[in-house]
Amino acid sequence: MLNLLFPEKTTVIVGLEIGTAKVAAAVGEVTESGGVNVIGIGQSASRGVRKGEVVNADLTAEDVRNAIVEAERSADVEIASVYLSVTGGHLTSLNTHGVFTAASDDHEISQPDVNEVLANAKVFNRPSENTVLHAIRQHFTLNGQAGIADPVGMLGGKLELDMHVVHGVTTRLQNPVRVVKGLNLEVEELVFSGLASSLALLDNEQKQMGVLVVDLGAGTTEYVVYADGVIKHTGILAVGGDHVTNDLSYGLRMAPARAAMLKQEHGAATIGGAAGQTLTLTSENGFPDRRVNLEHLRRIMVARLEETMQLIDEDIGEQGFHDQLRAGVCLCGGGARIPGIDKLAEEVFGLSATLGRANAVGGLRSATDDPELATAVGLVKYGAIRQKGLRRIGLVGKLKHLAGSLGIF
């Protein structure tokens, strides 16, 4: 009864992904209790993006506007600001290490000490044209004791911090921001799209067990490695579904649009069963036009997909993460729709592979079940996490929280 009169106060968060194949906006509401629900989705085909980066600002602006308008309509809200995902081959990631040494060992670690070690960890050698996109804390180490989540109030003389940093070329990061700002929308934060996808798909247990998330997009493929509950590694390959289409278009000698259609209708990540089969294509007026060898189609696809995964496998293998991925591989993005892609991933990585769905959020089933919307939905989740942090720090938020718990509101 009380709930009906005084509905739970919610905050609206919007995630915007400007992808190579499509622009997607997800509108989510965050309930006071911290849950995230997706209440609206807007999508539009993307025409001005290549390999994850804007190459035609005018077309992109139009596509973004369409997606935002659709999202506003479907969620019945007005959108003023968005969390924007970014991707592209220029992004680089690395793990850094910061150290703070106190005068004596019986020093009590305070917040300023933590701030200093954070600042230390952010100092690393990067090209001058790059800016840091994310600096994600992994674990503190205090006097050699590893795996400390929050050292404030503990005793110790030497505080160390491991951090995962993602950085990219400033100007290229700013391109999509300019497009969005041109539409009179604020950009709350830029988020690496692989990170956003992983937030949508994973629960804490998977992060703790160790998992590899692979987002097979149209222009780029992002991957994120979680182990011991934190991000250990991220990476990006500027290779995606468009490459598969281009390979088919080249190998089967046909227009890219037709190759894309064939890919969606007859594509698979296995050759099995396709040997010796041919497809008869019809031309626009319905007459049989030409024949395509299905086995060749599959072989071209498998070669590309296998190679992409092998490159990822080599990368995470070099870092020695294979043994830590007990929850296996989680696939999302448009590429996750390819039949048999999970089997191929199992073969290449030697780990169990699942197709990810957005378990971490509730709301519209059509949004959370769609592997292509993982990034947009994950951005909402990211926003929710960030705003929760902000609220907790803010005085008003604290008061509200207190009042809420006392039942005054």
Place this chain on the structure above:
Amino acid sequence: MTTTETTPASAPVRKQLTIKVFGVGGCGGNVVSQIHGTGFADVQMIVLNTDSQALAQIPLPDKIHLGLKLNGGLGAGGDPERGRAAAEEDEARLRGLCTGVDMVFICAGLGGGTGTGAGPVLARVAKECGALSLAFVTLPFDCEGPKRMRQARQGLEEFKAAADGVVCLPNQKVFKLIDENTSVVETFSTTNELLAQGVRGIWQLVTRPGFINLDFADLCAVVRDRHSESSFATAEATGPHRAKEVVEKLLANPLLEGGAALGEADALLVSLMGGPSLSMAEVNRVMEQINRQTDNAHLIMGAAIEEQLGDRLTVTLVASRQRSHTADVLSDPEPEQLESVAPPGMVSVSRGVAEINQLGAAIARKPVTRSTTAKREADSVSMAGSETDVAPSAPMLSTRSWRSRKKAKAMHPELQLETVTKGPFEHSEPTLRNGVDLDVPTFVRRGMSMN
């Protein structure tokens, strides 16, 4: 069916052929024990393993313990690297075993440590010693997990690179041969028996003289350098309609995927063996039916008479499918054998002697009895002689066989007239990884042919 020496008349020109059968790893050991049980004369069976316990259970006299220093007799633990290291530790001993041997059969189960790792080393050593090596391997069951399968696939590639020929039996296909209630022991003994049959069949095929003769060079022509798995099947039938029945049995064999393997094969080796009553009409009927199943495979046939078979007719078939033709040719600068093109209406058994020097030399050292051309051939190793045995009116194989095609390609490497376009990525920043432009289609970079 125990010895090769069935025709003493040919004794003067014949030198005893030395054959050794090696079983590598647990599976290999079991297979070799099984073969031994059925009696092979003149063939030495040797079992190699890293695991002393498994080795102790093998009831054969010749056992070699690999990598005693490295692994302490505890096996390779499913790690091919350790298997390889163990074999390399004992490489000198392996070399000793292979020296002076004409032909080496290697039996191994892929997917584990010893068979996968040590097997290819043995194949390489055998090849270096001048022996012809033929590997019989199994791939693991699907339920053994993708990791083992991946190791197995890698091992298979290594075997292909190291051995002269590889015959591969995917265990998963054995499921179709057995019924649901078969026990684990029986299942594995079935796969072992199949492998054993393979070794036995090929051994007989190679060592037994026939009126349409087949020997190891023919076999090599089918299996070697194909970068493919060869399927193997054998069938036996008796009675008045044996020619028809034997082919039916053969096509029903799951190892040939219900005849599909024949349709895809681009090289086939067929060996018929029957009692003295074997008629030319029967040979013709069998070949006709097999020919009908294949598209344009290069077909090599042999037929032999074996007194002990009575009225039984056995057909042994090796089908080989090529996976990456162009890549193969471009990476293979060795001189190709010359080819006599078979005139229409005949089945030709043709063999270029000057294949690869090593192979030629091995054949020279191995003057097996063969119909009329044997002696001439042994004398003229360097000369590219070829023989043609004629069987009446069997259906046709294409006049240009794969070998002549392959040769033409090798001599005139394809000029890349068409530049590879990068389509929509032409004007974007290239995606480079380790100096490779990933925008170029993968299948182009890997040299897979599509036509």
